[in-house]
Amino acid sequence: MRFDRIRLTNFKPYADADLDLDDGVTVIHGLNGSGKSSLLDACFFALYGARALDETLDDLVTTGEDEAEIDLWFTHDDTAYHVHRRLRRSGERIQTADCTLEGPDATYDGARDVRDRITRMLRMDAEAFVNCAYVRQGEVNKLINATPTERQTMLDDLLQLGKLEEYRERAGQARLGVEDVRSEKRGALDQLESTIEEYESRDLHATLNALTTEREELDAKIERYEDQRERARETLEEARTVLEEYEETREELERLDAEIADLESKVRETEAERDDLRRELGGERDRIEELDEEVEARRTETDLDEATPEAIEERKQTLSTRVEETRETAADKRTKAKALETQAENLRTKAEDLSSRAGEKREEASELDEKVEAATEELEERRERVSELESEAETLRETFEDAPVAFGDAAERVETLRERLDEVRDRHGEVAGALDAARSRVEEAERLRAEGKCPECGQPVEGSPHVERLADDRERVEELESELADLEAEREAYGAKLEEAEALVEREQRVESVEDRLATLTQLVDDRAESARETRERAERLRAEAAELDDQAESTRDAAATQADRAETVREEASERADEVEALEARLDRLAALDDRLDARADAEATVERLQDRREQLAELNAERNDRLTEKRERRRELADAVDEDRVEKAREDEERAADYLEKVGDALDDLTTERDDLQSRIGSVEGDLDQLERLREKRDALVARVDALESLHDETESLETMYGDLRAELRKQNVETLGRMLNETFDLVYGNDAYSHIRLDGEYELTVFQKDGTALAPDQLSGGERALFNLSLRCAIYRLLAEGIDGAAPMPPLILDEPTVFLDSGHVSRLVDLVDEMRSLGVRQIVIVSHDDELVGAADDLVRVEKEPTSNRSTVERVDDPTLAAVSGE
Ligand SMILES: Nc1ncnc2c1ncn2[C@@H]1O[C@H](COP(=O)(O)OP(=O)(O)OP(=O)(O)O)[C@@H](O)[C@H]1O
Numbered sequence: 001m002r003f004d005r006i007r008l009t010n011f012k013p014y015a016d017a018d019l020d021l022d023d024g025v026t027v028i029h030g031l032n033g034s035g036k037s038s039l040l041d042a043c044f045f046a047l048y049g050a051r052a053l054d055e056t057l058d059d060l061v062t063t064g065e066d067e068a069e070i071d072l073w074f075t076h077d078d079t080a081y082h083v084h085r086r087l088r089r090s091g092e093r094i095q096t097a098d099c100t101l102e103g104p105d106a107t108y109d110g111a112r113d114v115r116d117r118i119t120r121m122l123r124m125d126a127e128a129f130v131n132c133a134y135v136r137q138g139e140v141n142k143l144i145n146a147t148p149t150e151r152q153t154m155l156d157d158l159l160q161l162g163k164l165e166e167y168r169e170r171a172g173q174a175r176l177g178v179e180d181v182r183s184e185k186r187g188a189l190d191q192l193e194s195t196i197e198e199y200e201s202r203d204l205h206a207t208l209n210a211l212t213t214e215r216e217e218l219d220a221k222i223e224r225y226e227d228q229r230e231r232a233r234e235t236l237e238e239a240r241t242v243l244e245e246y247e248e249t250r251e252e253l254e255r256l257d258a259e260i261a262d263l264e265s266k267v268r269e270t271e272a273e274r275d276d277l278r279r280e281l282g283g284e285r286d287r288i289e290e291l292d293e294e295v296e297a298r299r300t301e302t303d304l305d306e307a308t309p310e311a312i313e314e315r316k317q318t319l320s321t322r323v324e325e326t327r328e329t330a331a332d333k334r335t336k337a338k339a340l341e342t343q344a345e346n347l348r349t350k351a352e353d354l355s356s357r358a359g360e361k362r363e364e365a366s367e368l369d370e371k372v373e374a375a376t377e378e379l380e381e382r383r384e385r386v387s388e389l390e391s392e393a394e395t396l397r398e399t400f401e402d403a404p405v406a407f408g409d410a411a412e413r414v415e416t417l418r419e420r421l422d423e424v425r426d427r428h429g430e431v432a433g434a435l436d437a438a439r440s441r442v443e444e445a446e447r448l449r450a451e452g453k454c455p456e457c458g459q460p461v462e463g464s465p466h467v468e469r470l471a472d473d474r475e476r477v478e479e480l481e482s483e484l485a486d487l488e489a490e491r492e493a494y495g496a497k498l499e500e501a502e503a504l505v506e507r508e509q510r511v512e513s514v515e516d517r518l519a520t521l522t523q524l525v526d527d528r529a530e531s532a533r534e535t536r537e538r539a540e541r542l543r544a545e546a547a548e549l550d551d552q553a554e555s556t557r558d559a560a561a562t563q564a565d566r567a568e569t570v571r572e573e574a575s576e577r578a579d580e581v582e583a584l585e586a587r588l589d590r591l592a593a594l595d596d597r598l599d600a601r602a603d604a605e606a607t608v609e610r611l612q613d614r615r616e617q618l619a620e621l622n623a624e625r626n627d628r629l630t631e632k633r634e635r636r637r638e639l640a641d642a643v644d645e646d647r648v649e650k651a652r653e654d655e656e657r658a659a660d661y662l663e664k665v666g667d668a669l670d671d672l673t674t675e676r677d678d679l680q681s682r683i684g685s686v687e688g689d690l691d692q693l694e695r696l697r698e699k700r701d702a703l704v705a706r707v708d709a710l711e712s713l714h715d716e717t718e719s720l721e722t723m724y725g726d727l728r729a730e731l732r733k734q735n736v737e738t739l740g741r742m743l744n745e746t747f748d749l750v751y752g753n754d755a756y757s758h759i760r761l762d763g764e765y766e767l768t769v770f771q772k773d774g775t776a777l778a779p780d781q782l783s784g785g786e787r788a789l790f791n792l793s794l795r796c797a798i799y800r801l802l803a804e805g806i807d808g809a810a811p812m813p814p815l816i817l818d819e820p821t822v823f824l825d826s827g828h829v830s831r832l833v834d835l836v837d838e839m840r841s842l843g844v845r846q847i848v849i850v851s852h853d854d855e856l857v858g859a860a861d862d863l864v865r866v867e868k869e870p871t872s873n874r875s876t877v878e879r880v881d882d883p884t885l886a887a888v889s890g891e
C-alpha cells in the first residue's frame with residue numbers, strides 16, 4: 001500500500017494544501033508547530049476517521065472555519081483508491097457531511113462503510129495500523145511499558161493469530177455443546193430403561209387374561225336379563241292393546257249415541273219444512289186460477305181465437321208490419337207535400353220576377369222615347385244653322401262680282417301690290433335723301449357767297465370757278481321736289497288698292513271657314529237623324545218584350561196555384577195515415593198486456609213444479625236418514641254386546657305387573673353394564689400399557705444409537721480444539737523466535753553499543769536486555785535515548801515480521817516515523833539513517849519520516865517543506881526538488 005496524494009482544505013493549520021507522495025523515503029521537514037504532524041494526521045484521519053486520532057472533529061477544522069475537506073489518493077494491491085471526507089459545521093458541532101471511498105469497481109458511502117472497507121482491505125483496524133506502521137511522536141514507552149499479555153494480544157492481532165484462537169474457542173464451544181447434548185441424551189436413556197423395567201415387572205399379560213374371563217361371564221349374565229326384559233315388554237304391549245281396544249269401543253259408542261240423536265232431530269226439522277212447502281203450493285195454485293180468468297177476458301178483447309203465445313206473436317208481427325208500412329206511407333206523403341209546397345213557392349217567385357222584368361223593359365222604352373224627342377229638337381236647330389251658313393257664304397261670293405279679281409285670286413293681288421308699294425317707298429326715300437343733300441349744298445353756298453367767298457373752296461368769289469355750280473344745285477332741288485311729290489301721290493294710290501285687296505283676302509278666308517263648318521254640321525245632322533231612328537226602333541222592341549214577359553208571368557202564377565192545391569191534398573192524406581198508426585199501436589198494447597198475463601201464469605206453474613220437486617227431495621232425504629238411523633242403532637247394539645269386562649280387568653293387572661318388572665330389571669342391567677364398562681376400560685388400559693412398553697423399547701434402541709453418534713462427534717470436536725490450540729502455540733513460537741532475531745539485528749544496527757550482548761523475547765513475550773556481563777535488565781531500566789532506540793528497533797522488527805509473515809497477501813502500509821530523532825544524539829541520528837536505508841533495502845516501499853532534524857534530510861529521496869506563515873498562522877506545504885540544497889537553504 002502506498003499514499004499517492006493528499007489534498008487538504010481548512011484542515012488544522014492548512015488553508016489549502018496539495019501534496020504528491022512517491023515511493024522511497026519522503027522526509028517532511030519544518031520548524032516546530034509548522035504543521036508536519038498535522039499532515040500525517042490528515043492521512044490517518046482520511047483512512048480511519050477521527051475516532052483513532054484521539055481528537056474530535058471540531059479539533060480538525062481550522063479554527064474559525066465551518067467546513068473542511070480531506071482527499072487521500074492511495075494505491076493498494078495495484079489498485080487506485082480515493083477517499084474523500086468533508087466536514088461541516090451544523091449548529092455548535094462539526095459533523096461529517098460526506099465520506100466516500102472510490103475504488104475501481106465500487107464506491108462506498110458513509111463513515112462506517114468506508115472504515116469497515118479499509119479495515120478489511122488493509123486487514124488492520126486503526127489500532128493495528130498505528131501499532132504496525134505509525135510510530136507516533138512521544139509514544140516511545142508504549143510498547144516497552146506494555147504487559148506481556150498486551151504485547152501478545154497486539155502481535156497476535158497483527159499476525160491474525162487471533163483468528164486461530166477464535167477457531168479454537170469455537171471448536172471448544174462446539175465440544176461443550178456436544179457434551180451437553182450427550183449427557184442429556186444419556187440421562188434420557190437411563191430414565192427410559194428404568195421405566196421399561198418397571199413395566200416389565202408388572203406381568204401385564206396375566207392380568208389381561210384374568211380380566212378377559214371376568215368380562216365373558218358378565219356378558220352371559222347381561223344377555224339373560226335382556227331376554228327376560230324382552231318378554232316383560234311383550235306382555236305389557238299385549239295388555240295395553242286390549243285396554244286401548246276397550247277404550248276405542250267406548251268412544252265409538254259415545255259417538256254413535258251422538259250421531260243417532262243428531263239424525264233424529266234433522267228428520268224432524270225436514271218434516272216441518274215439507275209442511276211449509278205444501279202450504280206454499282196451495283197459494284201458487286190459487287194464483288194460476290186467477291190468471292186463467294184474466295187471460296180469457298183479455299183474449300176476448302183482442303179478438304183472438306186462442307190465447308197462445310204463438311197466436312199473440314203472429315198477431316203482433318202482422319200489426320207491427322202494418323204500423324211500419326203506414327208510418328212509412330205517412331212520411332212519404334209529408335215529404336211529397338213539402339216538395340209540392342216548395343215548387344209552388346218557386347213558381348210564385350219566378351212569376352214575380354217575370355213581372356218585374358216586364359216593368360223594367362217598359363220603363364226603359366219610355367226613357368228612349370224621351371231621348372228621341374230631345375234629339376229631334378236639336379236636329380231642327382242644327383238644320384236652321386246650316387241654312388244660315390249657306391246664305392252667308394252665298395252673300396260673300398256675290399261681293400266678288402264687282403271686285404278687280406275673281407274669287408280665289410285676291411291673295412296674289414295683295415302680293416303684287418305690296419311689291420309695287422315697296423318699290424315706290426324705296427324710290428321716295430332715295431329722292432328725299434338727294435333733296436336734303438341738294439338743299440344743304442345750296443344753303444352753304446349762299447352763306448359763303450354772302451360772305452364773299454367761294455362757296456366751293458372758301459376762296460374769294462372773284463374769279464372762283466365754283467359759282468356756276470350753285471345754279472345747278474338749285475335746279476336739281478327743284479327737280480327733286482317735283483319727283484318727290486309724284487312719288488307721294490303714287491304711294492297713296494297703291495295704299496288704297498292694297499287695303500281693298502286685303503279686304504278681299506279676308507272675305508275669301510271667311511267663305512272657306514263657313515263652308516268647312518257647313519260640311520261638318522251637315523254630317524252631324526245626318527248622324528243624329530240616323531241615331532234617333534234607331535232609338536225609336538229599340539223602344540218599340542222593348543215594349544214587345546215586356547208584353548211577352550207579362551204573358552209568361554201569368555201562366556207561371558197559374559202553375560204555382562195548381563201545385564199549392566196538390567200539396568194540400570197530399571198533406572191531408574198524410575195525417576189520415578198517422579191516425580191509422582195510432583189505432584194500430586193501441587191494439588199492440590192490448591196484445592202486450594195479454595202476453596204479460598200468460599208469462600205470469602207460466603212463472604207460477606214453474607214455481608209449483610219447483611216446490612213439488614223440493615218436497616220430494618226432502619222426502620227422499622228423510623228416507624235415507626231413517627235407513628242410516630236403523631244401521632247405527634244396529635251397530636250400537638252389536639258393540640254393547642261385544643264388551644268383555646273380565647278380559648279388560650285381567651289386562652289391567654298384567655300391565656301393572658309387567659311395568660313393575662321392567663323398572664327393576666332396568667336398574668339391574670344398568671348396574672351390570674357399568675360393571676362391564678369398567679372391566680372393559682381396565683382391559684383397554686392393560687392393552688395400552690403393553691403398547692407403550694413396545695414403543696419404549698423402540699425408543700430406547702434409537703436413543704442408544706444417538707448416544708453412540710454423539711460420543712464420536714465429541715471426540716472429533718475435542719481433537720479440532722486441540723489442533724487449533726497447538727497450531728497457534730506453534731505459530732506464536734515461530735513468530736517470537738523470528739521477532740527476537742529481528743529485534744536483536746535492528747537494535748544492534750541502531751545502537752551499536754558494546755555494553756549489551758542481546759535482547760531476549762521469550763515465549764511469554766517477556767522482554768529482557770542482557771548486558772555483556774550477563775546481567776539482565778528490564779527495558780524500562782534503559783536511558784531515555786536507549787529506550788527510544790529500543791522502541792524504534794522493536795517497531796521496525798514488528799514491521800519486518802509482518803512484511804515477511806503476510807508477504808504478498810496484503811501489501812504493507814507505508815512505514816511512518818513521526819519525530820524519531822527526539823532524545824537522540826547526533827551520532828544516533830546517523831544510525832537512524834542507516835536503519836532507514838536498511839528498511840528500504842529490505843523492500844519497504846514507502847517510508848514517510850516527519851522530522852525537524854536536518855540530518856535526516858540526507859536520507860530523503862523526496863523532501864517536503866512545511867512552513868507556517870507567521871501573520872496568517874496558516875501552514876503551507878511544498879516539495880523541494882533537490883533535497884540537499886533545500887536542506888541548506890532551509891537553515
Ligand atoms: N484546528 C486548528 N486550527 C488552526 N490551527 C491549528 C489547529 N489545530 C492545530 N493547529 C496549529 O497547528 C500547529 C500544530 O501543528 P503540528 O503539530 O502538525 O506541528 P509540527 O510541525 O508537527 O510541530 P513539532 O515539530 O513541534 O512537532 C500548531 O501551531 C497549532 O496551533
Ligand SMILES: [Zn+2]
Pocket residue numbers: 454455456457458459464465466
Ligand atoms: Zn374756290
